[in-house]
Amino acid sequence: MPELPEVETTCRGIRPAISDRVLTAVRVRNGRLRVPVPPDLGERAEGERLLGVRRRAKYLLLDFSSGSVIVHLGMSGSLRVVDPALPPGTHDHVDLVFGDVALRLRDPRRFGLVVWQPGEGLAHPMLAGLGIEPLEDEFTGTWLSREFKGLRAPIKLALMDGRRVVGVGNIYASESLFRARIHPLVPAGEVGPRRIARLVDAVRETLQLAIAAGGSTLRDFVGGDGRKGYFQQDYFVYGRDALACRVCGTPVVKAVVGQRSTFFCPKCQRR
Structure with a gap:
């Protein structure tokens, strides 16, 4: 399972490509992940400008003014920056398109998730009860x-x-x-x-x-x-x-x- 370093690496890798860009499309090819992809994810997030990308534990948060898209990579997933026109593979389940670039979730085991949290992303029940971050000053x-x-x-x-x-x-x-x-x-x-x-x-x-x-x-x-x-x-x-x-x-x-x-x-x- 991707752990903190892998998720942090992903966070740092995708941030430059999509920062301050508008989410133009959400393409869900298979929404039957560990937590089903909300059917109205596109309605909620499309047209929103990305305010930031951050990591909390093993979760990625894409923050918009009205809420956050929360991504977990599951057991064997990855989130890559690709050309939206690149044909998807068998296990490429979700694209978040920002104009001429896309974030593509590849998840062979479908243990990952892509969900929407209105308002503050950290308020989602999956994140609210998490412990301290080991790279922060409070970890002593x-x-x-x-x-x-x-x-x-x-x-x-x-x-x-x-x-x-x-x-x-x-x-x-x-x-x-x-x-x-x-x-x-x-x-x-x-x-x-x-x-x-x-x-x-x-x-x-x-x-x-x-x-x-x-x-x-x-x-x-x-x-x-x-x-x-x-x-x-x-x-x-x-x-x-x-x-x-x-x-x-x-x-x-x-x-x-x-x-x-x-x-x-x-x-x-x-x-």
Whole structure:
């Protein structure tokens, strides 16, 4: 699933092409996504000038004066800038046309969504209960220690809980915990403030490096410009089970935590 770096990469990639342009057409070829595309989306948004493009967690918001188009890329989707005349592929379900350019949603599994929120986009129920952004100043060791106090859940699951911290999915949780030298199975409430502070720095570093690399391309993801990300080339542990740790040489271990594959170095990452 595209995580925060992939969505941020998409946001930065599409913004220059459509900023301050008028939405001239909405073309829905298959509206049967995870959340059905509203049949009146075109009536609500066509003719509106785009005021801005932003990301909240793993959602993209295209802001207009009367509301926002909210896009989620689902499990394997991408949102690209294309020529509106380019023939669509089998999985190209929605085009948002801005004159001579279009945003095209490709979603093979149809787990994504394109919805309309009147007024402030962040008021949509899917976004209203989300947690803190890990790249904002409010995400500090003090804050995270307070959030994790008393928690018995494994720290990896706590870090991936979008009600606390948004956008840190399976890949980047594994990589951040490695950089912080914290075992993913240790109860979150047992990790002291110094190690929590180190984890906050590791999350920021990991996400920033991934964004700079255009995210990770696993299966179908490409950025708004059609380019693949390459952060997967720099993974320390994710997907490297039985391979030598890049730091100490110990074989990387794979475990299942919360029904998700988890990767760690048993020597570098202590409980």
